[in-house]
Amino acid sequence: MEPTTIRVRVRCFSHLRYELGTDAFDLELPAGSTLGQASERILERAAGKLEGLPFRMALNGEFSEASATLSAGDEVALIPPVQGG
Amino acid sequence: MEPTTIRVRVRCFSHLRYELGTDAFDLELPAGSTLGQASERILERAAGKLEGLPFRMALNGEFSEASATLSAGDEVALIPPVQGG
Amino acid sequence: MIRVAVLDGPLPVFEERPAPGGCGSEIVFHGRVRDTEKQRPIAALFYEHYEGMAQRELQRLAEQTAERFALLDLICLHRVGDVPVGESSVRVVLRSKHRAEGIEALAWFVRELKRRVPIWKWGVTPTGERFPSTHCEGCAAAESEHHSHPPG
Amino acid sequence: MIRVAVLDGPLPVFEERPAPGGCGSEIVFHGRVRDTEKQRPIAALFYEHYEGMAQRELQRLAEQTAERFALLDLICLHRVGDVPVGESSVRVVLRSKHRAEGIEALAWFVRELKRRVPIWKWGVTPTGERFPSTHCEGCAAAESEHHSHPPG
Numbered sequence: 001m002e003p004t005t006i007r008v009r010v011r012c013f014s015h016l017r018y019e020l021g022t023d024a025f026d027l028e029l030p031a032g033s034t035l036g037q038a039s040e041r042i043l044e045r046a047a048g049k050l051e052g053l054p055f056r057m058a059l060n061g062e063f064s065e066a067s068a069t070l071s072a073g074d075e076v077a078l079i080p081p082v083q084g085g
Numbered sequence: 086m087e088p089t090t091i092r093v094r095v096r097c098f099s100h101l102r103y104e105l106g107t108d109a110f111d112l113e114l115p116a117g118s119t120l121g122q123a124s125e126r127i128l129e130r131a132a133g134k135l136e137g138l139p140f141r142m143a144l145n146g147e148f149s150e151a152s153a154t155l156s157a158g159d160e161v162a163l164i165p166p167v168q169g170g
Numbered sequence: 171m172i173r174v175a176v177l178d179g180p181l182p183v184f185e186e187r188p189a190p191g192g193c194g195s196e197i198v199f200h201g202r203v204r205d206t207e208k209q210r211p212i213a214a215l216f217y218e219h220y221e222g223m224a225q226r227e228l229q230r231l232a233e234q235t236a237e238r239f240a241l242l243d244l245i246c247l248h249r250v251g252d253v254p255v256g257e258s259s260v261r262v263v264l265r266s267k268h269r270a271e272g273i274e275a276l277a278w279f280v281r282e283l284k285r286r287v288p289i290w291k292w293g294v295t296p297t298g299e300r301f302p303s304t305h306c307e308g309c310a311a312a313e314s315e316h317h318s319h320p321p322g
Numbered sequence: 323m324i325r326v327a328v329l330d331g332p333l334p335v336f337e338e339r340p341a342p343g344g345c346g347s348e349i350v351f352h353g354r355v356r357d358t359e360k361q362r363p364i365a366a367l368f369y370e371h372y373e374g375m376a377q378r379e380l381q382r383l384a385e386q387t388a389e390r391f392a393l394l395d396l397i398c399l400h401r402v403g404d405v406p407v408g409e410s411s412v413r414v415v416l417r418s419k420h421r422a423e424g425i426e427a428l429a430w431f432v433r434e435l436k437r438r439v440p441i442w443k444w445g446v447t448p449t450g451e452r453f454p455s456t457h458c459e460g461c462a463a464a465e466s467e468h469h470s471h472p473p474g
Contacts, residue, residue, distance in 0.1 A: 011220065013218060013220055013288065013290060014218060014290035014302065015302055017218075020294055025296075046314050058223060058288075061220070061222050061226060062223070062224035062226075063286070077220060077223070077288075079220070079288055080290070082257075082284065082285065082286065082287055082289055082290060083284070083287055083289065083290045083291045083303055084217070084219075084224075084248060084257070084260070084283055084284060084289030084290070084291075085201045085248075085260050085280055085283050085284045085286075085289075096372065096442065098370060098372055098442060099370060099442035099454070100454055100463075103454055104381045143372075143440075144374060145373070145377060146374050146375035146437070147375070147378075150363060151334055161391075162375070162440075164372070164440055165442070167436065167437065167438065167439055167441055167442060168409075168436070168441065168442045168443045168455055169369070169371075169376075169400060169412065169435055169436060169439050169440075169441030169442070169443075170269075170353045170400075170411070170412050170432055170435050183338060184333060184338060186336060186352075186410075188408030188409060189328065189352075189354045189408050190408075191356060191357030191407055191408060192356060192357065193354050193356065193408075194353065194354055194356045195351070195352070195353060195354065196351070196352040196354060196410075197349060197350070197351050197352075197428075198349070198350040198351075198352075199347070199348070199349050199350075200341075200347070200348040200349075200350075201346065201347060201420065201421065202341045202345050202346055202347065202348060203346075204343060204344060204345065204419070205343030205344065255343055256340030256342075256343060256345075257340060258348075260346075267356070269351065269432060270429075273401050273425060273428060273429050275426060276349075277425050279424075280421060309394045320436075
C-alpha cells in the first residue's frame with residue numbers, strides 16, 4: 001500500500017530564513033504533491049511573514065519548475081534573490 | 086642676422102626605421118619650415134621606400150599638427166601605427 | 171582548465187605564472203568588501219550559501235562561460251563566512267587568446283553569478299551584529315523577473 | 323593613485339594587498355606574449371619604444387582613464403625589449419568602487435594604449451632573428467583614420 005503522505009525537508013536562506021527564524025523544517029504533504037503545492041503550504045505556514053518576499057524554488061539543489069512532483073525525503077529550498085560576488 | 090637654415094633631428098621607429106635603415110638622422114631645412122614640410126622632405130629623401138607606409142608626426146615627443154613651426158634643434162619623429170600591449 | 175571552489179576562510183594567494191602558449195590575455199578580478207553596506211559602516215560581510223548547490227551552480231556557470239567565450243582557463247574562488255572589509259570575497263581568473271573575449275567573459279560571468287549562484291550576504295557591524303542586505307544586482311540584470319524587496 | 327612605468331626587464335611580481343575601504347573591484351590585466359606572430363612560431367616579442375614620449379603618453383592616458391571612469395587606482399607597467407613567450411608585456415591594475423566601471427575602463431585603456439602610446443613590436447624567431455609585425459589593432463579601433471599596411 002502506497003503511503004498517503006510524504007515528508008520533505010525545507011531549507012530556508014537569507015531573508016526567508018530571517019523571517020521564518022529557522023534554517024530548515026520538515027513538511028508533510030499528500031503523496032503526489034508538486035513543488036508549487038509545497039510552496040503554497042510554506043506560505044500558509046509562514047502566516048504573512050513572507051508577504052512580498054520574492055523567491056525561486058529548488059528541488060534537491062537544482063532550480064526547478066513548480067510542476068515538479070515531490071518524493072519522500074526530497075529537499076526543497078526557498079531561494080531569495082542571490083547576492084554573491 | 087637670422088640663420089637661413091635650421092637643423093632638426095629626425096627619429097625613425099618600427100617599419101619606418103626598418104625601411105630607412107636608420108634610427109635617426111639630421112635634416113637641414115629653411116628657417117620657418119613646418120612639421121608638414123619636414124615630412125615632405127623626409128619622404129623625398131626616402132625615394133619611395135616609405136610609399137604606402139602610414140605614420141603620424143610628433144614634435145619634441147608630442148603628437149603635433151603639420152602646421153607646427155620648427156625651431157633649430159627640434160626633434161621630429163615619424164610614428165607608424167603603434168602596437169603596444 | 172576550469173576550476174571553482176567555495177571556501178570558508180581567506181583565499182590562497184594568487185601566484186603568477188607563465189601562461190599557456192596560446193594565451194594572450196589574463197584577467198584577474200577581485201570582488202572586495204567595501205567599508206559600508208546600505209550606508210552603514212561595517213567591519214565585514216557575512217556570506218551565507220546553500221552548500222552543494224552553490225558549488226554546482228558555480229561549476230555549471232564556469233563551464234558555460236568558458237565555452238561561450240572560448241576561454242583557455244576559468245578559475246573562480248568564492249569565500250563564504252565572514253570576509254573583513256578590504257579583503258576579496260571572490261576571485262576570478264580568465265585566460266583567453268585575446269583580451270576582448272576575456273573582458274566580455276568577466277562581465278557576463280559575474281553578472282550571472284549574481285543571478286544564479288545561491289550565495290547571500292549580511293552586513294556585520296563593528297560590534298559583530300549581522301543585518302540583512304537588500305542589495306540585489308540580480309534585479310537590475312533581469313528586469314523581466316520582477317523582485318519586490320523586503321524593507322531593510 | 324596613478325602610476326605608470328616603461329620597464330626593460332621582467333615585471334616585478336604583483337603583490338596582493340587589502341584595498342582601500344571604498345574599493346569593491348580590483349582588476350589585474352596581463353597582456354601576454356603568445357607563441358606565434360603572423361602565424362610564425364616565435365621565442366619572444368621585441369618591444370621597441372620612443373623613450374620619453376611613451377612614458378608621457380601612457381601617463382596622460384592613465385590620468386584620462388582614471389578621471390573618465392572614476393577609478394581609485396590605475397597602475398600600468400609596460401615592458402620593452404625582449405619579452406619571452408608566456409610572459410607579460412603589460413600589466414594594468416584598476417581599482418574602482420564597482421566592477422562595471424573597472425571593466426569598461428580596462429577595455430578603453432588598452433584600446434587607447436594600442437592607438438597612441440608609441441610602442442611597437444617585432445617577432446623574434448627561435449634563432450634570434452627579428453621580423454616586423456604588421457599587426458595593428460589601432461586600425462580596427464580608428465576606422466576613420468585609414469591605414470595601409472606594408473607587405474610583411
